[in-house]
Amino acid sequence: MIYLSLLKKITPFLLLILLFSCTPKKDIVYYQNIENLKSQAELTSYEVKIQPDDLLMIIVSAEDPEIAAPFNLKSVAIQYSGKQDAVTGQQTQQLYLVDASGFIEFPVLGKLKVGGLSRTDVLLMLQQKIGIYIKNPIINLRIMNFKFSVQGEVSSPGIYSVDSERITLIEAISKARDLTIYGKRNNILIIREVNGVKSYNRVDITQADFINSPFYYLAQNDVVYVEPNKNKINGAAIGPNTGVIISATSLLIALITLIIRL
Known part of the structure; x- marks a missing residue:
């Protein structure tokens, strides 16, 4: 009975942790609703503008x-x-x-x-x-020195250079080895400077219509920042050892269940 009582106390805590760790499919999949997308021909002829220090x-x-x-x-x-x-x-x-x-x-x-x-x-x-x-x-x-930086929740953040004269946001993310599972895909920040004036734009890559965004192609020295999603933030709040806790708790429940059945 003691083991059963302990199991009842631990189970809600485990379920709460698992709930925080779940990410809906709609927050992960790229190019959603692409079948409804109308292409814009002008994007195919996009050219970057030459800037100081090029x-x-x-x-x-x-x-x-x-x-x-x-x-x-x-x-x-x-x-x-x-x-x-x-x-x-x-x-x-x-x-x-x-x-x-x-x-x-x-x-x-x-x-x-x-x-x-x-x-x-x-x-x-x-x-x-x-x-x-x-x-x-x-x-x-x-x-010759077209470069951009990718920061935040990507597998390999850093500054990257490319030989071509244009690169898409998705290609830039691929250079950084894609977003981690904790990256906020629907609110990617792009910081751009043109003639000394900085502009900021948010891009949702889970929806296919971002292909028609003026920020689909990166400009020289663009900064791409991927925010952490709520799971990463909640995980940080619970503690860095959440994964260990889940594993240990799962093992403990399994052992208790086995003992009860004996």
């Missing part, structure tokens, strides 16, 4: 290399560290640093305003200006 690789070429040479910087070999926040390998690059006012110093052409422009905009501008000197110039341009 490193641009710009190479000008022509049928006669000697004619294009004055429009290129002297090649410099750069050794990258290979860390998450750097491009790997040793490469020869024509790198231009965008200053705080959004300008670069370009050979022959002088100061050019590129801040706030897309890659396509800058290419058109360069083709027009260089086209005065060179017939049919070929211009290649890439943003």
Whole structure:
């Protein structure tokens, strides 16, 4: 009888802990209601805007290399560290640093305003200006230091760099090895700075319509923060050893039940 009384006292406590640890499916699954989603074609043509401190690789070429040479910087070999926040390998690059006012110093052409422009905009501008000197110039341009950070309830928080010039929120989360089970998927915070002005936006990735959000694609230096859900917060309030308590309590109940049956 003593064991039975103890079992009755412990069971509600165990059920309470298990209740706190349960997460509804709707709070975990991504892209819900995607069958009702209407796509927006303009997102497929999204381009990031160039910002101060961006490193641009710009190479000008022509049928006669000697004619294009004055429009290129002297090649410099750069050794990258290979860390998450750097491009790997040793490469020869024509790198231009965008200053705080959004300008670069370009050979022959002088100061050019590129801040706030897309890659396509800058290419058109360069083709027009260089086209005065060179017939049919070929211009290649890439943003070399596109980076973002992912913080909070993800498996691998940190600062990440990518070789491409755009990345989606889901791809960024994948870089951080996805959200933990404790990540709040319906209220992801994205902090963005444009021309010195910070903006904040919340995104719900459990609903498919976030694909049409202006924050579906990340911008340079975006910060993605994933809040802990109520289970993580409640677990912290109960104590860091909740899992151990549940396991020990379950074992104790099993032993008591076995003893009662003997």
